[in-house]
Amino acid sequence: MSAHSLAKxxxxxxxxxxxxxxxxxxxxxxxxxNLDDNEQFQFGLLWHWxxxxxRRFVGHRGSLPGVxxxxxxxxxxxxxxxxxx
Numbered sequence: 001m002s003a004h005s006l007a008k009x010x011x012x013x014x015x016x017x018x019x020x021x022x023x024x025x026x027x028x029x030x031x032x033x034n035l036d037d038n039e040q041f042q043f044g045l046l047w048h049w050x051x052x053x054x055r056r057f058v059g060h061r062g063s064l065p066g067v068x069x070x071x072x073x074x075x076x077x078x079x080x081x082x083x084x085x
Contacts, residue, residue: 003084010071010080 050057050072059072073080 003082006069006071006082006084010073010082014073014077014080 047058047060050059056075057072058075058077059070061071062069068083068085070083071080
């Protein structure tokens with residue numbers, strides 16, 4: 001996955017474009033917390049919620065040998081960050 005394709009995906013998430021592809025209840029299922037084992041990390045179907053220094057973020061992480069991708073947005077979905085390494 002390239003930085004450009006991840007940026008397009010995150011931008012569509014921030015701008016609610018994904019609601020055009022899914023009905024609202026399906027879209028909400030992707031970010032609804034399904035596993036709540038601790039206060040710092042909570043997991044949905046595709047996205048996970050994370051608390052860092054008292055701030056809530058929603059995002060997705062992935063990795064393969066030698067590659068790590070992190071895509072996070074603030075709780076209000078007004079700012080997103082992508083880190084590739």
